[in-house]
Amino acid sequence: MRIAQIAPLQVAVPPRGYGGTERVVYELTEALVHLGHEVTLFATGDSHTSARLVSTLERAINFDPELDAAAYHLGMLEDVYGDANRFDVIHSHLDYLTLPFARRSGTPTVLTLHGDLATLNAQHAYPRYPNANYVSISNAQRASLPDLHYVATIHHGVDVQSFPFVAEPGEYLAFVGRISPDKRPDVAIEIALRAGIPLKLAAKLDHHEMPYFDEVIRPLLNHPSIEWLGEIDEAAKRDLMAHALALLVPIGWPEPFGMVFIEALACGTPVLTCPTGAAPELLEDGVTGYSSADKETLVVAAQNIARISRRGCRAYAQRRFDTRVMASNYLNVYQQVLRGEHLLLPWAKELPVANLDDPSDANDASDAYNTHHH
């Protein structure tokens, strides 16, 4: 199948550091190429891929507030859709900016929604395009925009074999993620202290979270069993997770997906978290760790974490969250839209409809849309 993958230009594929979406695009693209598909990856010029790479931009724009990502993404989308019939299917990992192009193209587009759909931006933009082929990354994600045309939920995957497996872990819990009140690092520290188990925190600390860090978190780091590692690289993160008794993420908001959950499980490391957002559909209480909204329950769970089979966690990740599973699910979706289900929808209902039984009418329709060709 001839597949276009469109990655955001904020971060290279694969990301050097933080960049969940670009990591998923990388893994999916590699898996599709491995399966013999003809994949073209549209991404920054400093990306690496086994697919054909097409770049409109040499380097990632990152998150410079002076730069409007749309100004950069438009050019890339023109590259993709300007000659869309080179592809059987276009798979975009950009956001709503894809939709005006997708709507006006004869090649079907699949759009994976990577973000939180409760934001004002998402709430305003997506309902104008209810009939695109949306893929949600969890069922929980759909709650904020339940009426879009979802063709599937496909959970993210990782290359499970590439993660280290450690049968005999160290004597600590790990907190991995961003520092933010949503992620509740303070609750993680409280639970670890009450359980009497050391905690290592490895987290990205964004500039705008410095006041929260200084006021709430820093005073909690003085305890000898609490270790602050700051932001660490991918290899160090995998090592930290693989040797942990458990990943402790007592998250307090309905995150649409938890990449860190499946990375921990890929290492064989169980997860202690709260049953919010995507967690209940990604994890299995008593199999992949424990999940509870109650702190005391999580304290006891941490003390009993050895009851969870680390090999079982790894096997669970292999079965549900390997990139091959993700790639196979996406191929099913591509075939589904290619069989034409997407064409049956009243996708562009307010546009004039050509009567193809009458060539002069077909001419008119061609005219209405393509006058600039003549």
Place this chain on the structure above:
Amino acid sequence: MRIAQIAPLQVAVPPRGYGGTERVVYELTEALVHLGHEVTLFATGDSHTSARLVSTLERAINFDPELDAAAYHLGMLEDVYGDANRFDVIHSHLDYLTLPFARRSGTPTVLTLHGDLATLNAQHAYPRYPNANYVSISNAQRASLPDLHYVATIHHGVDVQSFPFVAEPGEYLAFVGRISPDKRPDVAIEIALRAGIPLKLAAKLDHHEMPYFDEVIRPLLNHPSIEWLGEIDEAAKRDLMAHALALLVPIGWPEPFGMVFIEALACGTPVLTCPTGAAPELLEDGVTGYSSADKETLVVAAQNIARISRRGCRAYAQRRFDTRVMASNYLNVYQQVLRGEHLLLPWAKELPVANLDDPSDANDASDAYNTHHH
């Protein structure tokens, strides 16, 4: 003529306060309606217009950093282009986000470039659409992107009759604008002090310019002949300008247009400024005031400002910058694109071209673009 006007959603039309683009859209729309055209204004729901108002959004989004303007503008653009054949011409005052829609529509679009084209965003986005029908707001503006397909330069206009005219001004100079190093309020103060003429400053002070204001400008405001008025409303601004000996704007960067220049001239108030950006093509040295890059020259010019005819300034504004002039220039451009010049350009050259002599081929072309209609 059936004309769509597309205004940004950040600010209502007309703007309550700051909002140069929305002010121009308001004036142009009123003038076109007055001339008997069928105008539809796409803008926020809290806008006021004599045209038909179509709103996708109740209130202006302002410049909330949490909101992505693109998320809001996409819906409005779908409203316009989803049924574009209701219009003879579409005139957008949005930025590059208009272009993917314009490119795929049979109804011609005119896009007025309201911003600075030297920004990285503009430099990246516009060259991908070289053949759109661009209107520059000054010839100077084009310098940063000289190779776009400009159909005209059209200077902004104001309703000159609505500005007060004062034959006998007060004894002060006026600085009106935003506080920023670019606008050089410090130089304005220096010139006024050296000329021995009081200066009144009325300026918007954005949060991010507070350090500059506190460090550079505030210490200069202690002199008894320098008066700081802060941000004032439109009526107060017109009153301030009308009674001023001259508007003093020793601007230090090539601004693509100077709305404040033509507002002062509409009041009959001469302008003292520097020959940078659009100033040389908007002003006439010795007729509308004086222009020099040299401070001492501006000091002497301020002392001799009575030599400039205030009635002459008003007449100059009436002749060159009245909304009727602007509307007439835009109507010429609309007719120009309607005569089809825009269709002759290799605007979508990479798209397959339908051979309209062969109905089956036309069918194919219709198929490629409009499969979603069937």
